[in-house]
Amino acid sequence: MATRARVRAPELIGKGGWLNTGDRQYTLSELRGRIVILDFWTFCCVNCLHVLDELRELEEKHRDTVVIIGVHSPKFVHEADHQAVVDAVERYEVHHPVLDDPELATWKQYAVRAWPTLVVIDPEGYVVAQHAGEGHAHAIEKLVEELEAEHAAKGTLRRGDGPYVAPEPVATHLRFPGKALLLPDGGFLVSDTTRHRLVELDADGETVRRHFGTGERGLSDGGPDEARFSEPQGLAVLPDGRIAVADTVNHAIRALDLTTGVVTTLAGTGRQWWQGSPTSGPAREVDLSSPWDLAWFGDRLWIAMAGVHQLWTYDPEAGSVGVAAGTTNEGLVDGSVAEAWFAQ
Structure with missing residues (x-):
């Protein structure tokens, strides 16, 4: 043979x-x-x-x-x-x-x-x-x-420490922040992406008011010292005053109540969407894929679903999510919402 x-x-x-x-x-x-x-x-x-x-x-x-x-x-x-x-x-x-x-x-x-x-x-x-x-x-x-x-x-396997050497940490208030949102009082909310948290700043853009999230990668709801994010990105104000957060690597949409500091999950399961998974349904039961940015328009929260090259929407009244445009093919193709191609 x-x-x-x-x-x-x-x-x-x-x-x-x-x-x-x-x-x-x-x-x-x-x-x-x-x-x-x-x-x-x-x-x-x-x-x-x-x-x-x-x-x-x-x-x-x-x-x-x-x-x-x-x-x-x-x-x-x-x-x-x-x-x-x-x-x-x-x-x-x-x-x-x-x-x-x-x-x-x-x-x-x-x-x-x-x-x-x-x-x-x-x-x-x-x-x-x-x-x-x-x-x-x-x-x-x-x-x-x-x-x-x-x-x-x-006898050809060798165990032991690997060659990885961690770089020296950098002491700054923010590290590779993804997005910034102007708040009604003139301050700012920033997604401190690499440190897995949100940071509230004064109007000067420098003075730190509060942090939301432990700073450790994870997916958990709770108060400012309990909640966990994983590389949060886009931010948008919801009609009820809460801040929607694109929790990108958690494949979830989160909500921050600035009054209480409590973080809750609006949409996503924490699992990544794959071909064959549902593309609409109850928001907490449908998988998402790397939501990257958000915008409120026409009674819906619009989601740039970068992982599948589509636009999705979240309907807070119905508590549901679904595809709005894109085929999941990556590219630059114009056409109807069922025909258009996007790239991230």
Whole structure:
């Protein structure tokens, strides 16, 4: 019976150098004995951001055997700017090494064709799987468990700390804030996106009045010191005076009562919408996908549903959500609401 030839993983090269390694440069041979997962991504791709979040649990669970390396592979010219990549790595809380590959050298070596793409390399340095797109975390975790067992038995698995070195934290009131909303009294409410909270400022735009949220990533309702967000973005005032919040990575719409400081969930389940899921129904029972921005218009809260390239609406009277425009195809196509294509 014919056997399939094993493919040695090409070396990692990129003119932008390495991030999150304490300035150390790595080669694949130095990682021999570990299971390496290459995540080919770029920071303006919402699907790539979904994969970053999909990998967090696997990264934590298998931290002594698995090394995830982000290979930043720009799609657009501005994504090749090194400082922009540095900022994106911090903004999206990438807690693994990242190779900045502005000229797509490693991308070409691995014959990658789509953003995102995941490549699994076994402890002996051979490519064992390649997956394009989202939704592969569970399959990859199963493969990781199989590789752990196989290479532990062979004596080729090496456990221990990975090469990730956290950057020094920056002491500021805000860090990569996503949106700002002018309040009736002249103050501002800001989504402090990277720190997973909302910040209320005086009219001078500098003096901090209050914080809403613990600052830890999560999905929980409650008072200002109990609620949790995950990379909140868009803000909009609702007719009853509450502030609607696009809680992007939680795939939810939240509401903040500025009088009491209490946060509640208006829409979303905390799960990401996938093809075949309901596209309308009771707001707390329908999955959403990376809501990014909000606007109140025509008795509805309009939602830029970046993860599926659509516009949705939330009806507070009916307590329901549903698709308003877009096909889920990503692109620039005009037409009726059932025919138009958007991009994030």
